Amino acid sequence: xxxxxxxxxxxxxxxxxxxxxxxxxxxxxxxxxxxxxxxxxxxxxxxxxxxxxxxxxxxxxxxxxxxxxxxxxxxxxxxxxxxxxxxxxxxxxxxxxxxxxxxxxxxxxxxxxxxxxxxxxxxxxxxxxxxxxxxxxxxxxxxxxxxxxxxxxxxxxxxxxxxxxxxxxxxxxxxxxxxxxxxxxxxxxxxxxx
Amino acid sequence: xxxxxxxxxxxxxxxxxxxxxxxxxxxxxxxxxxxxxxxxxxxxxxxxxxxxxxxxxxxxxxxxxxxxxxxxxxxxxxxxxxx
Numbered sequence: 001x002x003x004x005x006x007x008x009x010x011x012x013x014x015x016x017x018x019x020x021x022x023x024x025x026x027x028x029x030x031x032x033x034x035x036x037x038x039x040x041x042x043x044x045x046x047x048x049x050x051x052x053x054x055x056x057x058x059x060x061x062x063x064x065x066x067x068x069x070x071x072x073x074x075x076x077x078x079x080x081x082x083x084x085x086x087x088x089x090x091x092x093x094x095x096x097x098x099x100x101x102x103x104x105x106x107x108x109x110x111x112x113x114x115x116x117x118x119x120x121x122x123x124x125x126x127x128x129x130x131x132x133x134x135x136x137x138x139x140x141x142x143x144x145x146x147x148x149x150x151x152x153x154x155x156x157x158x159x160x161x162x163x164x165x166x167x168x169x170x171x172x173x174x175x176x177x178x179x180x181x182x183x184x185x186x187x188x189x190x191x192x193x194x
Numbered sequence: 195x196x197x198x199x200x201x202x203x204x205x206x207x208x209x210x211x212x213x214x215x216x217x218x219x220x221x222x223x224x225x226x227x228x229x230x231x232x233x234x235x236x237x238x239x240x241x242x243x244x245x246x247x248x249x250x251x252x253x254x255x256x257x258x259x260x261x262x263x264x265x266x267x268x269x270x271x272x273x274x275x276x277x
Contacts, residue, residue, distance in 0.1 A: 067211040070218040071249050133209045133235075143215055 045074045046190040049181065053082030055095040055125055055137075061194045062086070062140040068190070069147035076188075077144070078181040080154035083194075084161060087153050087168045092137050097122045145171040152176045202231045205239075206268065213239040214246050217273070221253060224275040229256065232271040243271045252276045 013021070046068045050061040061083070065075045085091045099105035099112035099121045111117060129136070135143070144151060152173040158165070165174045185191045203220040205213045213234045221230055232243065240258060247255035256272040 063211045066215045070211070070215045070246060133207050135208070135212055140211075143212070147215060147219070 043072060043074050044190075045184075045188040046076075047181070047184045047188040047192070048075075048077045049185075049191075049193040050077050050079045050083035050086060051081050052194060053085030053091075053095060055097040055122060057194060058086045058092070058095055058137045059134075059140075061192075062137065062144060064192065065149045065151075066140060066144045066147055069144065069149050073190075075144075075148075076150040076152060076184050078152045078154065078176070078184070080157050080181075084153055084157050084163065086137060086141065087151055087172050088163065089167060089169055092141060092169075095122075095137060097125045141169055145169065152181070154178075154181075200229045200231050200272075202233065204233045206233050206235045208234070209236045210238050210242065212236075214242045217243060217246065217271070218250075221250075221273060221275065226275055226277045229272055229274045232273065234269045234271070235266060237267070237269070239269050239271065243273070247273055 046065070048061045048065060052058070061077050061079075065077050068075045079087055085095060096118055097105075098118045099107035100109055100118075102112075105112070105121060107117065107121060112121065128134075141151065150173055151169070151171070153168055153176070155175055155177050157163075158174060168174070201220065201224065203216060205216050208216075213232065213236050217230070217232050220232075224230055232239070234243075236242075240260075244255060244258065247253045252275055254274040254276055256274050258272070259270045261268050261270060
């Protein structure tokens with residue numbers, strides 16, 4: 001025999017419904033805790049696209065990458081076009097700097113464009129780097145690799161510049177391209193282009 | 195203050211990013227409750243190492259001391275690995 005519930009208490013739930021709701025809340029709490037721990041455990045990720053190969057522009061990606069690695073980030077640096085020079089064992093030791101069209105440098109364009117001036121500008125900068133105990137590009141590449149940074153060389157650029165896998169430092173990743181770079185960026189917390 | 199075994203990392207004469215990068219590598223080698231002493235000449239190391247310790251689980255920045263002597267200014271950082 002069913003009992004009519006008194007008016008005004010249609011809003012109250014039966015013991016069964018309460019038990020169901022409790023079970024559902026428990027379930028949701030467990031799911032939430034799961035998601036939370038997944039979020040907490042996932043290490044943060046940074047991707048840098050390195051496109052420049054001049055002496056000055058080799059530094060930002062390398063310094064950021066090695067520093068982020070020190071902070072526990074999972075770092076990938078995808079080198080394309082002139083960025084490849086940073087990974088080139090020989091060329092990375094001889095990166096150049098020009099004052100032409102570079103208002104940040106003290107030499108006027110007309111002079112900077114004269115033969116031999118790029119070498120002088122480069123030498124000036126290298127001297128400054130050494131005098132100030134700043135790490136060389138080569139040592140930063142090694143440090144980055146040792147810190148677990150994934151230094152990647154764009155395959156298309158390797159072919160374009162007619163380089164070979166052996167030209168690069170040991171540990172450099174080859175055989176990667178825009179699609180893999182894109183996927184890494186999509187999953188990263190920090191994405192930079194230099 | 196008493197410290198359990200202290201390892202020393204000398205990064206004098208090296209500038210950003212080396213002090214922090216090498217501190218992390220040296221810190222990873224520590225056993226729990228051990229302390230790492232970092233010696234640096236890079237003035238930036240004060241902020242850099244403080245920031246790094248704050249962001250790193252298990253790294254406790256015990257103290258930072260600036261000493262001036264024959265070598266010039268040396269920044270000493272003491273980082274303890276939590277149990």
